Amino acid sequence: MTKGQLEAKLSEAVSKFELEYMGRGPKLIRTYIICDMIIIRLSGVLSPSEQKLTDNPQGIELFKKVRSSLFEGGRGYLETLITEIIDVAIISTHSDISTKTGEKVIVITTDKNMEELITTK
Numbered sequence: 713m714t715k716g717q718l719e720a721k722l723s724e725a726v727s728k729f730e731l732e733y734m735g736r737g738p739k740l741i742r743t744y745i746i747c748d749m750i751i752i753r754l755s756g757v758l759s760p761s762e763q764k765l766t767d768n769p770q771g772i773e774l775f776k777k778v779r780s781s782l783f784e785g786g787r788g789y790l791e792t793l794i795t796e797i798i799d800v801a802i803i804s805t806h807s808d809i810s811t812k813t814g815e816k817v818i819v820i821t822t823d824k825n826m827e828e829l830i831t832t833k
Contacts, residue, residue: 715830718798719743725793726752726818733786734779735759738816747827748803750794750820758814766811775811783807791820800824 713721723743731737739756758766765771791802800822809816 713830715745715827718826718830719745721797722750722794723752725797726754726790729786729790729793730754730757733789734782745826745830747825748822750818750822750826752818752820754816754818756814757809757816758811763814772811776809779809780807790818794820798826798829800826800829 720743722745723741726743727737727741734757736757736759738754740754742753744751744753762775765775787805791805794800794802801824803821803823805821806819807816
């Protein structure tokens with residue numbers, strides 16, 4: 713599998729996680745493999761009610777707490793989806809979402825340099 717094909721498969725897995733676990737899939741998703749990191753950038757992940765909630769500081773704080781808690785609860789499922797695609801051990805998983813742009817970033821670090829495991833065609 714080429715790097716591009718692997719990145720596409722990982723994007724599909726993360727999109728599946730977002731839809732099944734978080735309740736809404738992204739409008740756009742890009743995945744990048746860089747050495748021992750998987751960086752996933754998702755756009756359009758906020759629902760209309762979440763967008764409305766983030767109109768004030770208290771809403772932003774509540775939204776961030778809920779999203780963080782949900783993500784932490786589903787972390788194991790996401791990591792399983794990733795390791796089913798590529799044989800690596802996941803060291804850590806980080807996530808944040810911008811309430812201003814609706815963009816979410818997930819960074820996953822692994823125990824191997826994945827670029828050495830795949831072809832670069």
